[in-house]
Amino acid sequence: MKLFKASLLTLALTSATSVYAESIAVTNATIHTMTEQGVLTNATVVFDEGVITAINPETVNADTSIDAGGKTLTPGFIGSMNQLGLVEVSAVSSTRDSSEKKANITFDASAAFNPKSTVIPYTRKGGITTNISVPRGGDDMFKGQAFLADLSGEFDSIRTTDVAVIVDLGAKRKGSRAMEIQKLRHKLQDAQEALSKAKKDKKDAKKPKRADQAINALLAGEKPMIAYVDRATDILALLALKKEFSLDLVIAGAGDAVSVADEIAQAEVPVIMGAINNLPSFDALHRTLASASTLFDAGVNVAYSVSGDTHNLYMLRFDAGISVANGVSKENALKAVTANVADAFNIDAGRIAVGKKADLVLWSGDPFELSTRVEQMWIDGVETSTLSRQDALRDRYTAETDMPRAYVK
Amino acid sequence: MQKFIPSVLVAAISVSLTACIQSEKQDEKVEINKNPYPSTYQVLPQQTTIIRNATVLTGTGERLDNADVLMLDGKISKVGASLSAEGAVIIDAEGKWVTPGVIDVHSHLGVYPSPSAESHSDGNEATQPNTSEVWAEHSVWPQDPGFNRARAGGITTLQILPGSANLFGGRGVTLRNVPSQTMQGMKFPDAPYGLKMACGENPKRVYGTKKVSPATRMGNMAGYRMAWAEAAEYKRAWDKYETDYADGKNPEAPARDIELDTLKGVLDGEIKIHNHCYKAEEMAMMIDLSKEFGYHAGTFHHAIEAYKIADQLAENGNCAAMWPDWWGFKMEAYDMIQENVAVVDSKANSCAIVHSDSSTTIQRLNQEAGKVMYRANENGFTIKAKDAITWITANAAKSLGIEDKTGTLESGKNADVVIWNSNPFSVYAQAEQVFIDGAKVYDRFDEKYQAVSDFSLGQQ
Numbered sequence: 001m002k003l004f005k006a007s008l009l010t011l012a013l014t015s016a017t018s019v020y021a022e023s024i025a026v027t028n029a030t031i032h033t034m035t036e037q038g039v040l041t042n043a044t045v046v047f048d049e050g051v052i053t054a055i056n057p058e059t060v061n062a063d064t065s066i067d068a069g070g071k072t073l074t075p076g077f078i079g080s081m082n083q084l085g086l087v088e089v090s091a092v093s094s095t096r097d098s099s100e101k102k103a104n105i106t107f108d109a110s111a112a113f114n115p116k117s118t119v120i121p122y123t124r125k126g127g128i129t130t131n132i133s134v135p136r137g138g139d140d141m142f143k144g145q146a147f148l149a150d151l152s153g154e155f156d157s158i159r160t161t162d163v164a165v166i167v168d169l170g171a172k173r174k175g176s177r178a179m180e181i182q183k184l185r186h187k188l189q190d191a192q193e194a195l196s197k198a199k200k201d202k203k204d205a206k207k208p209k210r211a212d213q214a215i216n217a218l219l220a221g222e223k224p225m226i227a228y229v230d231r232a233t234d235i236l237a238l239l240a241l242k243k244e245f246s247l248d249l250v251i252a253g254a255g256d257a258v259s260v261a262d263e264i265a266q267a268e269v270p271v272i273m274g275a276i277n278n279l280p281s282f283d284a285l286h287r288t289l290a291s292a293s294t295l296f297d298a299g300v301n302v303a304y305s306v307s308g309d310t311h312n313l314y315m316l317r318f319d320a321g322i323s324v325a326n327g328v329s330k331e332n333a334l335k336a337v338t339a340n341v342a343d344a345f346n347i348d349a350g351r352i353a354v355g356k357k358a359d360l361v362l363w364s365g366d367p368f369e370l371s372t373r374v375e376q377m378w379i380d381g382v383e384t385s386t387l388s389r390q391d392a393l394r395d396r397y398t399a400e401t402d403m404p405r406a407y408v409k
Numbered sequence: 410m411q412k413f414i415p416s417v418l419v420a421a422i423s424v425s426l427t428a429c430i431q432s433e434k435q436d437e438k439v440e441i442n443k444n445p446y447p448s449t450y451q452v453l454p455q456q457t458t459i460i461r462n463a464t465v466l467t468g469t470g471e472r473l474d475n476a477d478v479l480m481l482d483g484k485i486s487k488v489g490a491s492l493s494a495e496g497a498v499i500i501d502a503e504g505k506w507v508t509p510g511v512i513d514v515h516s517h518l519g520v521y522p523s524p525s526a527e528s529h530s531d532g533n534e535a536t537q538p539n540t541s542e543v544w545a546e547h548s549v550w551p552q553d554p555g556f557n558r559a560r561a562g563g564i565t566t567l568q569i570l571p572g573s574a575n576l577f578g579g580r581g582v583t584l585r586n587v588p589s590q591t592m593q594g595m596k597f598p599d600a601p602y603g604l605k606m607a608c609g610e611n612p613k614r615v616y617g618t619k620k621v622s623p624a625t626r627m628g629n630m631a632g633y634r635m636a637w638a639e640a641a642e643y644k645r646a647w648d649k650y651e652t653d654y655a656d657g658k659n660p661e662a663p664a665r666d667i668e669l670d671t672l673k674g675v676l677d678g679e680i681k682i683h684n685h686c687y688k689a690e691e692m693a694m695m696i697d698l699s700k701e702f703g704y705h706a707g708t709f710h711h712a713i714e715a716y717k718i719a720d721q722l723a724e725n726g727n728c729a730a731m732w733p734d735w736w737g738f739k740m741e742a743y744d745m746i747q748e749n750v751a752v753v754d755s756k757a758n759s760c761a762i763v764h765s766d767s768s769t770t771i772q773r774l775n776q777e778a779g780k781v782m783y784r785a786n787e788n789g790f791t792i793k794a795k796d797a798i799t800w801i802t803a804n805a806a807k808s809l810g811i812e813d814k815t816g817t818l819e820s821g822k823n824a825d826v827v828i829w830n831s832n833p834f835s836v837y838a839q840a841e842q843v844f845i846d847g848a849k850v851y852d853r854f855d856e857k858y859q860a861v862s863d864f865s866l867g868q869q
Contacts (some may be wrong), residue, residue, distance in 0.1 A: 089738070089740055278769075279768055311738065390745060
């Protein structure tokens with residue numbers, strides 16, 4: 001019996017499908033659309049070729065129909081600010097591809113993305129269907145370009161590259177934080193001047209260098225600049241830069257954002273933060289478990305990311321739950337792991353609406369609860385398993401056998 | 410037991426030999442003070458208290474619905490229906506849950522405090538592979554704001570350990586989670602010391618990169634064995650001194666060695682081993698090592714692969730302290746399974762513990778245990794809340810050698826109690842009131858019982 005189960009598991013592990021089988025309707029679901037439609041009960045969503053084609057159609061037309069039994073269906077959660085696909089074992093340098101000493105603003109780590117990393121199926125257990133991986137870069141304050149990948153485990157996982165520019169500011173181990181913010185301002189000023197000069201002097205205009213092109217993209221508001229800072233003064237300095245250069249600014253980390261919550265809200269700058277970071281640093285003296293709640297109340301669009309090791313990404317939903325226990329509404333916490341992440345990075349994900357990608361999760365209960373699990377998930381419209389190497393190890397070591405465990409597969 | 414037989418023999422022989430000798434003039438006996446930094450912990454103001462109509466998890470594997478808990482003179486007096494006591498403060502806990510105070514066997518609060526600053530990074534004397542002479546208590550900064558955060562999560566007792574760079578990292582100390590200006594004011598009275606040992610990647614990396622032994626796992630084992638062999642000699646010398654002195658001779662006391670004092674304490678059964686050890690094959694060798702030198706291998710911490718040798722751990726009486734789901738940060742953490750704690754717990758006479766090693770997750774050990782319970786129950790286990798609570802209470806107390814004092818709600822135990830707003834194994838669970846020795850030390854709804862560290866006070 002156990003052997004039979006084990007071979008099923010093997011099958012499941014190797015059969016992450018890559019073809020759109022057929023159109024699917026999920027009926028009788030409680031759908032959290034994350035759109036103006038809000039929460040729909042007894043609702044139906046239909047998807048085909050990886051795209052949502054109908055919500056609550058008058059007649060359900062699909063090859064396969066799945067009765068959700070009233071359970072909760074959400075958009076797949078979105079991870080961000082981690083190195084998913086760029087690291088297998090953190091301390092094994094040959095399995096790490098997110099850092100590069102000479103990296104600059106153009107550094108695009110997506111070419112190193114490994115869809116076969118064991119971290120990916122494990123992370124699916126957390127209901128995460130897409131992720132924005134960010135490079136750790138090198139000595140430069142610009143760490144490089146973020147990219148969006150899905151968690152299908154397929155070779156075509158990468159959806160968009162050059163999604164956002166990552167810049168690391170704030171407290172420095174050596175030297176002054178002032179120098180970095182000054183350098184950033186100068187870069188933006190120089191690029192702006194070069195652009196206006198090129199406009200005037202069209203015949204002499206040379207094609208700008210790649211790094212300059214990346215700065216120009218920020219000036220044109222073509223993509224967000226994600227800036228890691230904690231201290232309120234650094235946040236304010238960035239808000240000033242946003243105003244001066246019309247940047248699409250996102251604050252990440254944001255440990256002391258509560259001290260300038262109104263200013264952040266007024267500037268319409270999203271914040272990406274760890275919902276459970278509540279220990280003080282000198283740059284973040286005021287963070288508590290209620291920080292997310294304070295920011296939401298001030299009108300800030302908050303997105304959550306999991307702090308620390310990439311392998312912890314699957315815990316994102318628990319962090320959201322803990323934020324609810326500390327004052328955030330369930331709907332806002334759900335936004336913080338879906339629509340608000342998508343909006344911060346300007347990506348087309350995180351909502352259930354006609355025309356959107358069918359990245360969907362059907363939950364056994366409240367998505368944030370410890371006791372809940374993913375019942376079914378679809379990435380790009382394809383049902384995807386949550387079984388991982390961890391399940392194979394568990395089954396091996398809980399099987400009845402007279403033989404060494406190595407024979408239990 | 411085996412190890413005591415030779416010394417009894419020696420004693421018998423020496424008595425017969427010395428019978429005819431008049432006792433020499435003896436110098437004053439050299440005594441080693443085993444408690445030179447004694448606890449000055451004082452119970453906070455407390456009064457007789459009855460918690461009424463709660464769902465109570467006793468930590469002994471029992472669940473009582475609509476039950477009362479009576480705390481009298483700082484001890485658990487009774488748990489049961491309709492309790493009364495003269496002058497008792499009554500807390501209506503209908504709809505709430507009550508558990509023993511949560512115990513974390515693996516914390517670095519105070520030795521790696523917040524804010525993280527080099528000046529406060531005092532958790533690892535990573536200067537040589539054997540630093541059995543250092544004591545974590547001498548590094549504890551009692552003003553670490555993390556202690557207060559942990560208290561708000563129901564932590565009443567915690568062991569502060571040195572880091573894992575060394576084969577022998579030094580002594581750990583068990584603390585009451587009460588605010589104090591001094592480490593001694595937090596020190597758990599009469600709790601045994603722990604000795605931190607470390608297997609695997611950390612020691613060999615730290616010293617290997619310095620071109621000093623150990624650079625390999627076999628180097629690790631050699632390092633332990635050489636140290637224990639030396640400790641055995643040291644113990645023999647002191648035992649002989651004791652025996653000779655008792656026989657009326659005037660022996661020369663052996664030279665005092667602070668490092669070997671700690672190892673001798675383990676061989677004497679007074680200090681418990683707390684061994685950072687991830688992998689199955691290494692834990693199995695550490696058990697054999699302990700038998701080779703005559704001590705108990707104690708608790709394995711971060712025991713990622715405990716599930717692979719759960720039978721052996723139970724047979725040998727080892728506790729295993731584990732995370733529910735941390736993995737992948739290094740090779741020895743690659744084989745994590747989410748049911749690890751449950752597999753260890755499923756064996757007779759086992760001792761499964763959920764620990765934190767984190768100033769963040771120590772605030773929610775209840776949820777860490779919950780994650781294990783739910784994942785395991787999805788995969789063939791039938792663990793109930795009344796069982797899962799033991800992973801962060803009774804079993805943790807056993808690991809620290811304080812199971813006669815705390816860890817359950819049995820009559821006579823210290824009244825270390827948490828009132829939760831709901832089932833503690835929910836993501837929404839919060840500790841509402843926390844008691845240590847019957848004294849309220851935290852109240853979520855009363856600022857009077859929310860301590861603030863000196864560091865945080867007055868910051869703008």
